[in-house]
Amino acid sequence: MDDDLHTMSREDLIAEVERLRAGIRQHRDAQGHDLCWYHPALWSLLPEKTDPVPSIPNWPNFLQGCVRFRKSLDEQAPQAPRTDEDFMP
Numbered sequence: 001m002d003d004d005l006h007t008m009s010r011e012d013l014i015a016e017v018e019r020l021r022a023g024i025r026q027h028r029d030a031q032g033h034d035l036c037w038y039h040p041a042l043w044s045l046l047p048e049k050t051d052p053v054p055s056i057p058n059w060p061n062f063l064q065g066c067v068r069f070r071k072s073l074d075e076q077a078p079q080a081p082r083t084d085e086d087f088m089p
Contacts, residue, residue, distance in 0.1 A: 004047055020045055
């Protein structure tokens, strides 16, 4: 799957690492509801070109997942600032 890496020059490998790091940083720096969106731009950083169609949960299951994700933030980032800002356009 990653055989292309073995044929890249040092310069090409550095450029690839920089490109991947930029994509990871963009995702990492997402805030608020941006954390919840579909992220095909992140997946497009991979060399294999696929367009996976997500399996979308029904609303009750989806909202349960949102609640679990938010609870995990309380556990994993208890010191992170909280906000009442409305992130919806």
